Amino acid sequence: MSELICVGAIGGAFGVRGEVRLKSFTAEAEAIADYAPLCTEDGSREFDVVVTRSIKNGLAARLSGVITKEDADALKGTQLFAPRNRLPELPEDEFYHTDLIGLEVRDTGGTVLGNVKSVQNNGADDLLEIYGPGLKNTVLLPFTRAIVPTVDLGAGRIVADPPDGIFD
Known part of the structure; x- marks a missing residue:
């Protein structure tokens, strides 16, 4: 299991005073600030987070060390991570997406179907993107x-009972 969990991403500047547009991947969007300080994937930068307000498709936030619009724009696309130990324990039937990626997928007869490449959400349910040598x-x-x-x-x-024809 990964030590760091991606909890958000910076969408660029919001306004001209150093605020950022923040996409939160937490169950409750504003809870992203509860897991601060957040870091970049390589750990080279760390940010305290103060959510200032909700905006269309995300949050406006202040990050420590980000003072100008140019500072904020330079961070566009940067993913923000929190150590796993700062995140809440999940109920038995819930999983962090990062824990599912790479798992082997077998059918109920034990045949290997592939591995999880990503977890996607279509709005109703999560979807496991499966890749493998036979696909x-x-x-x-x-x-x-x-x-x-x-x-x-x-x-x-993972043991799956896929609908007929999905792996043909």
């Missing part, structure tokens, strides 16, 4: 209890 293209597998009855993080494996 010409990746496959999107709905991440529901009916289709994915077992996630075993310790064994690094």
Whole structure:
């Protein structure tokens, strides 16, 4: 399991006084500030976060060390991470997306279907993007209890009961 979890991304400057447009990947958007200080993926920069208000498609926020619009614009696209130990424990049937990426996916008969490449959300359900040597293209597998009855993080494996034809 990853030590750092991506909890947000900087969308660029918001206004001309050093605020940033912040995309939060936390369950409650404004909770991103609760996990500060946040760092870049390589750990080279760290930011305290103060959410100033909700805006369309995100939050306006002040980050420590970001004073000007140019400072904010220079950070556009930067992902922000928090150490796993600052995040809440999840219920038994919930998972951080980062923990699912790379897991092997087998069907209920034990046949390897591939590995999880990414976790996507279509608005209704999460989808597991599966890739593997026997697949010409990746496959999107709905991440529901009916289709994915077992996630075993310790064994690094997911057991799936995919709909007919999805892996053909």
